[in-house]
Amino acid sequence: MKLFLVFIGKILLVLLLSAFALDFIYTTVFAQSETRNKLENVINSKPQQYDVIILGTSRANNHFVSELFEKEGLKTFNYGMSGSHLFETSLLLKLMLERGWEIKNVIVETDLNLSNEKRDDGTFGRFMPFLHQSKTITNHFANEADFTELYYVPFYRYIQFDEKIGFRAWYKTLVNEPTNALANKGYYPLGFNPKANMKNNIANLVPLRNRYFEEIKHICQANHINLIAVTTPMCSNVKGMDYFKKVKALYPEIKEYEHVVEDDQYFSSCGHLNDKGARLFTATIIKDLDFKNE
Amino acid sequence: MFFNSLSFALFLPIVFLLYWLVFHKNKTTQNAVLIIASYYFYSCWDWRFLFLLVFSTLLDYFSAIMMETSTTDKKRKFWLWLTIGINLGFLGIFKYYDFFAQSFADLLHGFGFQANPFLLKLILPVGISFYTFHGLSYVIDIYYKRITAERNFIDYSLFVSYFPLLVAGPIERATHLLPQVKIKRHFNFEKAKEGVYQIIWGLVKKVVIADSCATYANAVFDNYESMNSLSLLLGAVYFAFQIYGDFSGYSDIALGTSKLFGIDLLKNFNYPYFSRDIAEFWRRWHISLSSWFRDYLYIPLGGSQGGMWMKVRNTFIIFLVSGFWHGANWTFIIWGLLNAIYFLPLLLQNKNRSNMGDIKMGWDFNSIKTISTILGTFALTTVAWIFFRAKSISEAIGYIQKMVTDLHFDSQYLSNERYSFELLFLVLVFVFVEWFNRSKVEPLSGKASWVKVTLAIMALLALGVYSDYKEFIYFQF
Numbered sequence: 001m002k003l004f005l006v007f008i009g010k011i012l013l014v015l016l017l018s019a020f021a022l023d024f025i026y027t028t029v030f031a032q033s034e035t036r037n038k039l040e041n042v043i044n045s046k047p048q049q050y051d052v053i054i055l056g057t058s059r060a061n062n063h064f065v066s067e068l069f070e071k072e073g074l075k076t077f078n079y080g081m082s083g084s085h086l087f088e089t090s091l092l093l094k095l096m097l098e099r100g101w102e103i104k105n106v107i108v109e110t111d112l113n114l115s116n117e118k119r120d121d122g123t124f125g126r127f128m129p130f131l132h133q134s135k136t137i138t139n140h141f142a143n144e145a146d147f148t149e150l151y152y153v154p155f156y157r158y159i160q161f162d163e164k165i166g167f168r169a170w171y172k173t174l175v176n177e178p179t180n181a182l183a184n185k186g187y188y189p190l191g192f193n194p195k196a197n198m199k200n201n202i203a204n205l206v207p208l209r210n211r212y213f214e215e216i217k218h219i220c221q222a223n224h225i226n227l228i229a230v231t232t233p234m235c236s237n238v239k240g241m242d243y244f245k246k247v248k249a250l251y252p253e254i255k256e257y258e259h260v261v262e263d264d265q266y267f268s269s270c271g272h273l274n275d276k277g278a279r280l281f282t283a284t285i286i287k288d289l290d291f292k293n294e
Numbered sequence: 295m296f297f298n299s300l301s302f303a304l305f306l307p308i309v310f311l312l313y314w315l316v317f318h319k320n321k322t323t324q325n326a327v328l329i330i331a332s333y334y335f336y337s338c339w340d341w342r343f344l345f346l347l348v349f350s351t352l353l354d355y356f357s358a359i360m361m362e363t364s365t366t367d368k369k370r371k372f373w374l375w376l377t378i379g380i381n382l383g384f385l386g387i388f389k390y391y392d393f394f395a396q397s398f399a400d401l402l403h404g405f406g407f408q409a410n411p412f413l414l415k416l417i418l419p420v421g422i423s424f425y426t427f428h429g430l431s432y433v434i435d436i437y438y439k440r441i442t443a444e445r446n447f448i449d450y451s452l453f454v455s456y457f458p459l460l461v462a463g464p465i466e467r468a469t470h471l472l473p474q475v476k477i478k479r480h481f482n483f484e485k486a487k488e489g490v491y492q493i494i495w496g497l498v499k500k501v502v503i504a505d506s507c508a509t510y511a512n513a514v515f516d517n518y519e520s521m522n523s524l525s526l527l528l529g530a531v532y533f534a535f536q537i538y539g540d541f542s543g544y545s546d547i548a549l550g551t552s553k554l555f556g557i558d559l560l561k562n563f564n565y566p567y568f569s570r571d572i573a574e575f576w577r578r579w580h581i582s583l584s585s586w587f588r589d590y591l592y593i594p595l596g597g598s599q600g601g602m603w604m605k606v607r608n609t610f611i612i613f614l615v616s617g618f619w620h621g622a623n624w625t626f627i628i629w630g631l632l633n634a635i636y637f638l639p640l641l642l643q644n645k646n647r648s649n650m651g652d653i654k655m656g657w658d659f660n661s662i663k664t665i666s667t668i669l670g671t672f673a674l675t676t677v678a679w680i681f682f683r684a685k686s687i688s689e690a691i692g693y694i695q696k697m698v699t700d701l702h703f704d705s706q707y708l709s710n711e712r713y714s715f716e717l718l719f720l721v722l723v724f725v726f727v728e729w730f731n732r733s734k735v736e737p738l739s740g741k742a743s744w745v746k747v748t749l750a751i752m753a754l755l756a757l758g759v760y761s762d763y764k765e766f767i768y769f770q771f
Contacts (some may be wrong), residue, residue: 001314003483011490011747018752121761155755163761168712 019155026158026170030129033173037181038079039126042092043134047100051075052291054186055089055216056109058082059232062272064107065282066185072286078186080109084123085116086212091127091140093219098136103225104292107285108216110254111231112271114207114247119144125161189275190268200270203240207247226292229254233261233281235270260284295338296765297547298500305335310554314481321478325452328555332457336421339461343419346384351454353380354429358436358443374437381426388416389423393622421461423619427586429454432468434590441468449475456557458548462541462768464562464582471559479556488739489553494750495736496546500766503724504539505759507532510717513708515683518693522702525714526693533683534676535721538567540767541580546736565732567675567725568653570667572636573646575675583619587612602642609641610634620682625690629681636674653732720757 034044051074054064060080069076079092089108096103130137131151141147150157158165180188213229220227231244231254244258261267261284266277273281295301309331317323337344357377364370395411402409432453435441444450452475459466514521514529521529545562552559560582569575576584595608610631617630640646653668655661677694684690705715731737738746 001481001483004481004486007483007487007490010744011494011751014744014748015751015755018748018755022752022755125761159755159758159760161761162759166761167756168716 016154019153023154023158026155026165027129027132029170029174030165031133033176035176035182036169036173036179037126038081038186039092039123040130041182042079042095042099043130045096045099045101047102049075049102050077050104051293052077052105052107053093053096053101053103054078054080054107054109055093056080056232057084057113058188059111059113059271060107060109061186061188062190062268063109063232063278063281064187064285065189065275065278066187068279068282068286070185074105074291076185078184078188080186081123082188083120084113085118085120086110086113086210086216087117087119088123088127089113090212090215090219091137093216094136094140095134097219097223098134103223105226105228106216106220107228107230107289108213109232110210110213110229110251111244111247111258112202112205114210114213114251115205115243117208117211121161122164125157125164128157128161128165131157187278189278190272192265192274192276193268196267196269198235198264198267198270199237199239200234201239202234202243205240205243207243207250209250213251228289228291230285231256231258233266233273233277234258235264235267236262238270255289257281257285295335297544297551298497301338305331306551306554313555321476322448324479324555325448325475328457329448329452329455332452332455332460335457336455336460339420340417343422346419346422347425347455350381350384350425350429351451353377354433354454355444355447355450358433359445361433361436362443370437374433377433378430381430385422385426387414388418390618390622392416397624424463424465425454425460427465427583428459431465431586431590435468441472444468444472446476456552458551458555459559462544462548462766463580464545464548464560465586466560466582471557474557482556485553485556488735489550491738491743491747492546492550492553492736494550494747494754495738496543496548496550498750498753499539499543499546501543501758501760502539502753503720504536504543506717506720506757507536507539509710509759510708510712510714511536511683513710513712514714515693517709518689518696521696521700521714522704522706523697523700524703525706525708526697526700528714528718530676530680530693530697531721532717534567534672534679535724537679537682537767538563539724542566544766544768549735561735565728567672568668568729568732569671570649570653570664571640571645571671572633572674573640574649575671576633576637577650583616587616591615605641606638609637613637624687625681625684628687628690629678632678632681636678 030040032044034041052069054060054066054076057080061078061082062080064078064080066076066078081088081092093106124141127137127141128150131141132138138151141150144150146160150160158170217227219225229251231247234241241258244256247254248256261273261277261281266273266280268274268277295305309327312331313324313327317327333344333347336347354377357373361370361373364373392413392415395413399409399411432441436443444453449472453466453468453472456466456471456475511529511533514525515533518526518529542563549559549561562580562582564578564581566575566578569578592608592612595611596604597608598605613630613634614627615630617626617628617633620626620629637646640648653664655664680693681687681690684693705713708714727737734740738750
């Protein structure tokens with residue numbers, strides 16, 4: 001039995017050393033990458049200046065055409081991330097400022113994502129390689145239920161989020177395989193999809209006085225950033241559109257754009273404009289809004 | 295509680311320490327610990343079904359004694375059929391009732407009648423097909439006087455509910471397992487070490503191979519209409535490795551776990567994808583089920599004693615029942631039928647036992663022939679797996695039709711955000727590792743075992759699929 005316990009001890013030691021080694025290898029590779037996704041592009045960035053930064057979910061990523069802002073002389077980048085929640089959006093803004101970015105205007109898509117204060121695992125996972133490298137990230141995640149194991153158990157975070165930061169992502173980062181995440185200054189155009197489901201039901205969603213939107217407001221105020229919070233278009237066949245009225249009641253400062261484009265021909269799916277629709281929407285927004293310029 | 299879960303990683307060492315360090319005095323205390331652990335293990339799924347397990351145990355235990363003490367054949371037969379009837383009755387109600395009711399209603403609908411069948415929509419108790427067959431083998435053996443009835447209820451209960459095999463086999467035989475639980479086990483370091491190696495390798499098969507293949511196979515099967523020939527071909531191959539890695543991985547963990555308690559379970563897999571014909575495949579795949587059907591169905595039906603017609607009839611019965619055992623769906627029946635059809639030419643030519651020995655390889659023509667027969671058998675098996683995996687027969691036919699008619703072979707980007715060909719390298723590495731270790735139970739023991747164990751652990755950590763958690767496929771049967 002003693003021999004066996006020693007044998008098991010050795011297996012556990014191998015497990016622990018392997019976890020440490022893999023953690024080191026993965027973190028080293030991810031820490032040096034800045035081109036595969038928007039998040040690492042921010043984390044590994046040097047100080048920069050922007051007139052407009054766009055934040056939000058895919059409904060920001062696919063709706064704000066950076067090129068049209070640039071045509072107006074506004075240096076712009078779209079940092080909208082598909083699937084993300086305001087929890088991660090707020091952190092991204094904090095990281096930009098931590099890295100010395102000077103931002104004049106932040107456009108935040110604040111509509112359906114106001115109903116959620118939880119993390120989005122897909123986006124959250126992408127932050128994990130940098131958990132030990134940034135106090136801002138550590139503090140932002142400190143209240144998560146699984147923070148202790150993610151922070152202290154070697155390689156656990158890579159196992160937990162293997163879909164986003166597993167072996168495949170690690171290998172592609174190592175060989176520096178490019179992605180299209182940073183193309184078009186962050187804007188991702190969608191095509192027209194004739195088979196798309198042009199219906200949606202958001203009747204069950206309830207907007208919250210969202211603590212992360214509050215946090216974003218606070219950060220912008222403290223850093224003299226002009227915050228522009230907007231809702232973005234939905235197709236015409238949506239059940240529960242009174243959600244947006246509740247948003248307005250909760251946050252009168254949020255500008256309503258959910259109806260500016262409604263025709264199905266401008267949509268790729270019910271919640272996402274296609275490129276034609278996004279250009280129409282962006283043009284309207286640019287004409288409509290006041291941007292801070294000095 | 296799954297074998298690849300954190301809760302099992304805590305449960306197993308606790309039971310191990312209690313078994314060897316606290317309750318090791320005699321076999322009764324050892325068996326009592328294992329029974330309590332087994333009932334706890336089973337109740338982690340759904341404690342309500344524990345009553346079913348206990349009832350099944352009591353039924354088989356008392357029926358066997360009654361059968362043995364009966365003075366006439368009539369009474370013995372009565373107890374045998376009563377036990378078979380009740381056991382299969384439970385299986386029928388939980389697993390097959392809805393299928394038959396719905397199929398009958400569909401048939402009536404085909405004749406123009408409207409029928410709204412009363413469906414039970416019951417949850418299938420985990421492992422019911424396994425422990426039912428387990429118990430049946432015991433009472434049938436008693437009936438044929440192959441063994442004597444077990445009088446010690448604790449020993450018998452452990453035979454039925456022993457947690458490593460409780461939910462997905464191997465389907466044990468009383469002649470093999472009962473003698474082991476009837477004696478005190480002494481700790482054997484070499485056996486326990488073998489067990490640990492087998493558990494680690496089983497986990498690699500499940501978490502690295504099966505679960506990785508599952509994400510690709512699901513992405514292909516769920517969207518087969520938009521897939522091209524290459525993706526569909528790869529999807530079928532990935533599923534073949536998913537089900538193999540999943541079930542043989544489970545069996546390895548079960549066998550390895552049992553070795554930690556000093557008990558050997560029946561071998562369930564013997565590198566089935568290296569079979570040279572379909573008969574050999576069935577001698578290497580889910581061995582405990584195949585041999586169960588052979589001993590308790592094929593032979594009682596007359597086996598190969600009554601001429602060619604009898605052999606063919608019995609073979610088809612075995613494969614169809616085997617398919618139906620897997621689940622109440624026509625897809626499983628067609629899967630069984632296909633295997634019977636594959637088997638038929640071998641049976642007619644009396645070649646079903648021609649590949650019994652080890653696979654010998656060299657630099658000669660025979661080796662090329664062997665490899666091509668292995669690949670041919672794998673291809674046949676893979677086609678049959680499409681029916682096993684598909685939700686309906688029409689989906690399976692549509693899948694195969696698209697695979698052979700599309701004829702586009704460019705790599706496609708799948709819904710799991712991966713290219714269809716990306717996993718092929720991992721699958722090939724796995725095949726090579728298995729091929730060069732096919733004479734062993736697992737590849738980790740032997741020379742440089744620490745290097746191999748380290749690589750296996752690193753593969754588990756780095757290549758395993760954890761975020762998209764998948765249950766063992768055979769738990770649903």
